[in-house]
Amino acid sequence: MRELARRHLGKLVAGVALAAAGAAVAIGTSLPGDDAGGAGDAARAGAAQRDAVAPEGTVEAAPAEGDKGVGRDPLTDAETDRAEQLAVAGTALRMDARDVEGDRGPQHLSTNLTEVDPGLSAADAAQRRADVVYYDYKSDSVVTKTVNLDSAKVEDTRTDHGVQPPPSKDELAEAAQLLIADPLGADLKSDYKDATGRPLxxxxxxxxxxxxxxxxxxxxxxxxxxxxxxxxxxxxxxxxKNGPWIDTRALVVDLSDREVGRLP
Structure with a gap:
C-alpha cells in the first residue's frame, strides 16, 4: 500500500549566485628624465613598444578521431557504436528483455573499455575490448557483454541480480515523468509553477x-x-532549467513496478 502522506516538499531550494563587477582604472605615470626629456622619452617609448608586442595566443583544432583507438585510449564513437551493435546482434536478449519504458530490448546503461585481464598474453591483451552494460526490466538483472572489437565477437556474458549501476539519462527521464504523473508529485508541480508561472x-x-x-x-x-x-x-x-532546484529528496521512483514512494 503506497504511502500518500501529504508532506509539503518544502520551498524551492535556490542557490545564491554572487556577481562582482570591477571598474577598470587606467593609471598614467611619468618617467623621470633630464631637462631635455631625452631619457624620459626613450623610457616611455620602450615601455610602449613592449606593450604593443604582447604575444598572441593560438588555439589548435582538436585532432580528428579515428575509427579505432590505440592501447588504452578511450573508446572512439565508432568503436562504441560497433560494440553496442555486436552485443545484441542475433541474441535472445534483444527479443526477450525489456527497457525502462517496457519496450522490447534491454535498457542500455553504459559502454566502456574493458579492464585488461592480467592472465592474457601480450598479443591478446593488446586487443581492444568493450564492456556493454544493460538492465533488463523483465528479469530485474544487469547484463554485461564483453565484446572483442578486433574479432567482432562477444567473448563473455554476465548476468547479475541485486546489482544497481548508476542510472542512465533515459532512466532518469522516465523516473521524472512517472513522478510528474503521480499524486506524490503534486508538490513538485506546485513548486515548479511557483518558480516559472507555467504548469509542469x-x-x-x-x-x-x-x-x-x-x-x-x-x-x-x-x-x-x-x-x-x-x-x-x-x-x-x-x-x-535556468532556475532553482526543487526539493524531491523524500521521493523514490521504483522503475521496475513503475510506482512512486515517499520516505518518512
Missing amino acids: TTQDQLQLSGMVFRKETVAKVPSDLTECGKHRCLRVVAKV
Whole structure:
C-alpha cells in the first residue's frame, strides 16, 4: 500500500549566485628624465613598444578521431557504436528483455573499455575490448557483454541480480515523468509553477540528475519500497532549467513496478 502522506516538499531550494563587477582604472605615470626629456622619452617609448608586442595566443583544432583507438585510449564513437551493435546482434536478449519504458530490448546503461585481464598474453591483451552494460526490466538483472572489437565477437556474458549501476539519462527521464504523473508529485508541480508561472507537464521542462536508491541508507523503509535493491529504484534530483532546484529528496521512483514512494 503506497504511502500518500501529504508532506509539503518544502520551498524551492535556490542557490545564491554572487556577481562582482570591477571598474577598470587606467593609471598614467611619468618617467623621470633630464631637462631635455631625452631619457624620459626613450623610457616611455620602450615601455610602449613592449606593450604593443604582447604575444598572441593560438588555439589548435582538436585532432580528428579515428575509427579505432590505440592501447588504452578511450573508446572512439565508432568503436562504441560497433560494440553496442555486436552485443545484441542475433541474441535472445534483444527479443526477450525489456527497457525502462517496457519496450522490447534491454535498457542500455553504459559502454566502456574493458579492464585488461592480467592472465592474457601480450598479443591478446593488446586487443581492444568493450564492456556493454544493460538492465533488463523483465528479469530485474544487469547484463554485461564483453565484446572483442578486433574479432567482432562477444567473448563473455554476465548476468547479475541485486546489482544497481548508476542510472542512465533515459532512466532518469522516465523516473521524472512517472513522478510528474503521480499524486506524490503534486508538490513538485506546485513548486515548479511557483518558480516559472507555467504548469509542469513533462520531464523535458526539468534539468535532471539522480542516483540509485539504496534502502540500507535509511532507518525506516516504507512498505512500498522494500523491493528496492532487487527492483531498480531511483531518487531524482530536479532543477528548473535556468532556475532553482526543487526539493524531491523524500521521493523514490521504483522503475521496475513503475510506482512512486515517499520516505518518512
